[in-house]
Amino acid sequence: MLLIHCPYCAEDRPEVEFTYGGEAHIARPLDPSTLTDVEWEGYLYLRKNTRGDHAERWRHMHGCARYFNAVRNTVTDRIEVTYKAGEARPPEHVAGDAA
């Protein structure tokens, strides 16, 4: 079971307190009506499925209930860093194939 650092509570808490929320940094288009069907399909369904560092959303469901972001390595399953919703992905944890 992972220990996850909630950036709002500023504590390491066990994984059972959290729920997973899918890939991070996918903003809902401000005006969906201006998107083509193909663009809308991309927003709805197409995800990166990264091998390596992957930015993703978690929610501290049984804690503060806030959504936040984490960079998790999908090969080692290790969470490298967590940060608050709305913050940019830390540049030292860039996306890419795991070495």
Add this chain to the structure above:
Amino acid sequence: MSGYRLSTGGRIDRSQPLGFTFDGANYQGFAGDTLASALVASGVTLFGRSFKYHRPRGLLGTGVEEPNALVTVDRGPGRITPNLRAPQVALHEGLVTKSQNRWPSLKFDVVSINDRLGALFPAGFYNKTFMWPRSAWEKLYEPVIRHLAGLGESPTTRDPDHYDATYAHCEVLVVGAGMAGIEAALAAAQSGGRVILIDEQDEVGGGALSDPAQWSALETLKAQLAAAGNITVLTRTTAFGYFHQNFVGAAQRLTDHLAPARAHGPREKLWRIRAGEVVLAQGAIERPLVFNGNDVPGVMLASGARTLALRYGVAVGRSAVVMAAHDSGWHDALALAGVGVPITAIVDIRTDVPGELVEAVRAAGIAVHLGCAITAVAGRHAVKGVTFASGGIGPAQTIACDAVLMAGGWTPSVHLWSHAKGSLVWNEAWGAYLPGRAVENCRAVGAGAGDWSFGSGVITSVLPSAVPVRSQKAFVDYQNDVKARDIHLAVQEGMRSIEHIKRYTTNGMATDQGKTSNLNGLQIASSALGRPVTEIGLTTFRPPYTPQTFGALMGHHKDALFQPVRKSVIDDWATARGAVFENVANWRRARYFPTGGEDMDAAVARECAAVRQSVGMFDASTLGKIEVVGPDAAEFLNRMYTNPWKALQPGRCRYGLLLREDGFIVDDGVSARLADDRFHLTTTTGGAARVLGMMEDYLQTEWSDLNVWLTSTTEQWAVIAVQGPRARDVIAPLVEGIDLGAEAFPHMAIREGTIAGVPTRLFRVSFTGELGFEINVPASEGRKVWEAIYAAGQPCAITPYGTETMHVLRAEKGFIIVGQDTDGTMTPYDMGLDWAVGKKKPDFVGKRSLARPEMSREGRKQFIGLLTENPQDLLEEGAQVVTDPNAPIPVPMIGHVTSSYHSATLGRSIALAVIADGRARIGQTIYVPMPGKVIRAQVTAPMFYDAEGSRLNG
């Protein structure tokens, strides 16, 4: 092998005899024995039958690696545990055990014919031999094979034991309490932190327990462990899995070693341990040698024979031959001879053995045959002798003996290290993988890390022989009956990776997970492929290290504690009234209230009639409720729901429809505007948490500029639905501060006041089609208000009704239940709910998806009603609908029945369904094929009662 008890020695207590049974026969051992040591001491050689060929098998080792001697322990009704390793079953008075996988008896097993038919069961035989005809696979081959091959039988009755569980935290966790582990724990304790030391055996000491020379040192260390004060020692505890961030699962066996009369309390305890640092001191397991006849009972590991003699005071036989490829076999031979176990000869594949060992062994009167290999073993149920030859191919020589002790070198136990994703490095000298780089904060020490000096050896695959491998009964994996020839065959048939070879041959599978076979299998594959071991790969070790009971993993999470049962404040009242309950999304809900011996149909018919003709009351407390508060509350709901909310006046209600972003219906419910900045939302019973989570997601991550607060209030309100033409008459005397008049308080309105003196949010809404109210009161007052309404309703014969009646009444009106009439692929238009979609709104969740061509194409399923031609025919929910029941199979299916009930109001059955282009088919006849008959039904609008809605406005 004809074992016997030595007159002295060992850690057993000869003053405490213990009686036990094996396959119904009575035996005696001593306190401190295991089942295996006591049986060998009693002269037993035959412990079980092998998995596939039903070959007679004896004891191979004395520890966790044992693949052959698997037994079933019977501790009484429901307490039957199969597949336990005999050397790890502690003896107690009255222990009842039996062998496995034999019929009718262990000595005479008719299925051992499989052994003679071995050609039928080569590697991959499942995929080859029994492929044709296909129909015979399910009916004939598989059941027969399943019956004939296998391990112990699963228990069939409920396990009456209970199991405990705990969390633990420590600075240092040490797994394995051999000398290295004990020393690591003592060193770690110096720093003052919490230390946990785990060992799977009955006492600490590990390998030192088989070496009397170390016993006094061990006692000193045990005293230090006890004195340290910050070391928790857990024996009979198996660390079975090593997970992320030093999280280790361990199962502690609390009572299995005790006679049933003394076994009180939980049987096992699951420890979930989070450690700052983990020290793995798991030790090493001796490797068998692969030669013709290496599975005849009496052929065992030299280290096992040593443990039997020095720890348990048991001689394995009266004349043993050692087959060695490693110095440790010579040390074991000397140790055994030293306590009076007769060793006849040592055969060693090596020509170069340290001179002092050869001299010492010869001085002990043991014959030495260097550069030789055993090529055959005489005997079927027990070893009678061996044939060996120089280099395996020289002139054959024979020795009469009753035991063969194999010393093939050592395999460090790296299982937990691998669970934690530590790297493994091939060590040529050990002929084994050793721990390399750690990923977690973890170290390996002792023999498990290659830190061990018990001489050296050579790495072998199959011992040399003049007989080709394909003609040898040379076993690699005893438990799965994998022979060296099976691995050769797998390579010959194109397998290149060890992962493929493993799956094709089953080498390394089953309960022992290759503890004795993995490395031998790898060596054989390597030599067959002519490539180094490191290029073939290593199969991945995964938890559990040893099989664990379901009981320990489940702990207290069973029966009432399996899932929490949520009860409304009316539950006790309903129970006292004899209600029949059903579970809905963890809630326990009254399904119907039978009186006078009614069945469900009779009760529901009576309850429905009461609501339609007079008045009924229903506990709707389980509805999900969310309080939405803030200056942007209306804007937020406008974006979430399909409906427009901004123009809704305070005091009014609206039916809200919620889509996912993909445009499909996910929830619905009636919500009320209490003030400009305050809404009382309701959701489906099962959808409450999901809807709140979805709303929080949008609010926190997409529209964080909106000033809105969401609070779950599901448990705060008790909700009493009073429905029927007399509903107003019943509540009127109880209500204060609200004008209940039809014009002052119209349908789909909310008012605040009191009822029975309790503050209420009173909704005028209806899920029945009748005049109705849903009375929200603080949950703490719910029971009181419920009883006040029930009392006030007596003149109108007010009738409590349950979820079944609620379902029938709403179906008569065609009101949908999300999740029953919809399935996650239905749009508002599909369900005839496009009136609830605010088409002028610029955006709402799901709006863009509704504009996709797919969402409005012809042929989509639409929500309609069905009336069977025979009014007494009741359709089955989920039944498929067709247009031509005589069409050739497969008959095209156009949809399915989603809801179906007998309607007492209408005196006939009614059904709701979703079928392709349903609204265009209204008036047509469709067919529902059922076993033995085809039911004809007419497509109707999904509305069976009071289509104009006049009853609502009474």
